Amino acid sequence: MSKPRQVRCPQCGKDALWAPENPWRPFCSERCKQIDLGAWASESYRVAGQVSDDEAGAPGLEFPDTPTR
Template identity: 55%
Template sequence: MSTKIKTVDCPNCKKAVAWTEENSYRPFCSKRCKLIDFGGWASERNSIPGQPVYPAVEDEYDQ
């Protein structure tokens, strides 16, 4: 009985990646792709749509 290795596409470059314990960057293909994705979230280029968690606070300078 052979086990079939699951593959996924890297979210950044779309390269096929084996979903295994040996791939410490999964679902990414490399450290580079993982860091590019992290940079997108850190710079707020990536976001999840929805309502703000905290309402905007107006102070005397905003009026």
């Protein structure tokens, strides 16, 4: 039997089990998973990209480079 694969938790850096037995993978715990989710929700993480014409004109979306209507 092979040794279970361990990966580094992207939030805290501890070893985390990469297997179906770990419901939070690649995180080591639910806490680390929630911290990461909160960072995405608060827009601490962003994916770079261009604003499309459809997005710029969508109601409810405001972009810093787009004048409001």
